[in-house]
Amino acid sequence: MRDVRVRAAVAVLVVVTAACTAAACSESTDDRSSTAPVSASRTPLNPFEQQRTDGVAALLDELSSVIRTGDKDGVDALVDRAAPRRIDDRLHTMADAFARGSDRGRRGGPLAATSFTYRVAPSSGAEWQLAPTVATKVDEAGATDTWVTPVELTYALGGAAVPGVAEPEVTLSETMAFARYGDEWKLLGDASVALDPRPTTTGPDAPVEIGPWEFGGLAATDVRTAGGSSTILSYPTTDKVVERARKIMPGAVAAVSKFWGDDWPQRAAVIATGDQAEFAGLTRTAARDTGVAAAATVFSRIDERAKQVVGQRIVLSPNAADLSEPALAVVLRHELMHVATRLSTPEIAPMWLTEGVPEYVGRKGTYREFVDAAPDLAVEVAANRLPKSLPVDSDFAVDSDAARVAYQSAWSFAAFVSDKYGEPVLKNMYRKMTASGDTPAMDAAMKNAVGHDKNALVKQWQKWLRVQVR
Missing domain, CATH: 1.10.390 (Neutral Protease; domain 2)
Structure with a gap:
């Protein structure tokens, strides 16, 4: 499919090839941006706003730590009792991605992130309010304040170990809701527990970029390629694909470098998905639009100043399980060429x-x-x-x-x-x-x-x- 644009201006393009049998290879379009500093003035926070910001920032520091260490009990201690059950489930899934000791079979071990930090993000416009039913629950529980605010998660993948794939930091954005009880803040939920003050005429939001920990059973394994460690992340039912990808990656990277040269990282992050929901979520597309794809290469942005592609991922679809090892090698070499040429390929x-x-x-x-x-x-x-x-x-x-x-x-x-x-x-x-x-x-x-x-x-x-x- 052509020009499926999402929040990070990524499009997935289906590539129908004989080598991929009934599947296809695909890539993302370009989205070039710069991290050059922007001059801006900001009115200092009043004491109330500063106290609120400091309290939530402290909670987010704790949340970052408990997720990154796989501490599910620590997650529970930070979540409000009035939070929807799915908030607990989501945070448990995230923590499990980093938890030591859980069985991931032959696919590898837990993910180790080089960095993983939540923080309060700058905000503008009308302040979001809690949905009435949620507001009533926290009021009855004795909350002294509530706050719905944008939050950023900055992270860098490692792999089975750090630094792993040694990538530049990626920043993800979302909206979170918090409730205060005396001096203690609790996580209440995401944007779904609040009322969106933005005009409804703007239409639905594009799919957001997410981290690989949003789906259960995440495993990580590293493989040595010419530029250092490449990382293969995966979900349940992908054992065969992971095993083949580990064997293929060193030679696939070498084949791309033989043609293109070595002026690219010569390493990559590959994610093997086990169902269409995982593939669609990580490629920011609708599941119905990706039914024939074998792979997609996506990225967050291009940092022109540093000459880096940020958040680049080769995402293998469930269809990759049907490919022979030679056919999967074709797919990986194809996608690695997109990785190698991304900086020099305009939309x-x-x-x-x-x-x-x-x-x-x-x-x-x-x-x-x-x-x-x-x-x-x-x-x-x-x-x-x-x-x-x-x-x-x-x-x-x-x-x-x-x-x-x-x-x-x-x-x-x-x-x-x-x-x-x-x-x-x-x-x-x-x-x-x-x-x-x-x-x-x-x-x-x-x-x-x-x-x-x-x-x-x-x-x-x-x-x-x-x-x-x-």
């Missing part, structure tokens, strides 16, 4: 390039004949229905015969350029085109890299296709 770059080259790297050396790699396109070529041009982005939009032909066409064009002009030229074409601005500039960069303009290359590609299918 405007055409999908025939940004999907075709990763598919070329993913599938290299995995097929004997053209028809094995591009069966749908081979049928079209054999019927004398050659593609008249490179596929446009809308051609990749859905899981259909047309989309499969588009993805196979994108792969075949990359394979053609490599076959006729060499891999260094293919890589140079990718780098120069993605470093350009608008479409005319990209077309000029393409000619500069290969030595022929797009129209000439398409004609050469058509002749190459005839030879492959002959």
Whole structure:
């Protein structure tokens, strides 16, 4: 599917490939931002506001500690008795992700985070109020104050150990409600226990970014790759996928570096999901939109100043369990190419390039004949229905015969350029085109890299296709 935009401006794109059998590979679109400081003035808090902020901040410090240490009893001590049961359940699930001693089978052990800290976030606009039924409960329990406020969780994944994948810190945002009893504050719930003062005409919120601890049974295992530790997180029923991914990752990273070079982290965080709810939640999409995907690469933002991609994850769907080890290797090499090229790939770059080259790297050396790699396109070529041009982005939009032909066409064009002009030229074409601005500039960069303009290359590609299918 194309352009499924969410809060972090991420879109999941289904990549239909022969190597992925009945599944697909997918990636996220670009969202570039900067962490440059912003000058702002702020009115000092009055004593009441400061006391409220300090009290809730202290509670959040305790909450950060008990979750990160897997202390479920400590969680219970911080939650208000009037809080909905699902709040307790959610926090227990989060703490369990870090808890030592629970059985995770062959998938690994508990997660170790490099950092994990809640804090009160700056707020503006009308203050949220508790829902009347909740307000009545805490009033009857003797609460002297309540507060609904934005909260931020800043964290960095480790893995089975720290520093693990050694990633930059990610910040997640949510709304939390608190109640005060004398000098003690308790966690009352999330936004669902409050009344949203924002206009209803703004429409529903986009899916929010969440951490992997939001789903039960999380396990972590590390595997050594060229850039250090890569981390594989997983959920129940994914034992086989985790075992295969551990074997594949070192070679997959090496294959990407062989093509692209070593100017990328050469490590990654991979999450193996066991059901569509986990996959949809971590990719910020609707479950119905991801039914054919085998993987998606998502990220929080790009820090231009530090030249870092923040919160990048390769998320494997439940469909990955149906892939053979060679097919899963194709998927991981494809997705790792997205990881490697993320900083240099703007959203405007055409999908025939940004999907075709990763598919070329993913599938290299995995097929004997053209028809094995591009069966749908081979049928079209054999019927004398050659593609008249490179596929446009809308051609990749859905899981259909047309989309499969588009993805196979994108792969075949990359394979053609490599076959006729060499891999260094293919890589140079990718780098120069993605470093350009608008479409005319990209077309000029393409000619500069290969030595022929797009129209000439398409004609050469058509002749190459005839030879492959002959």
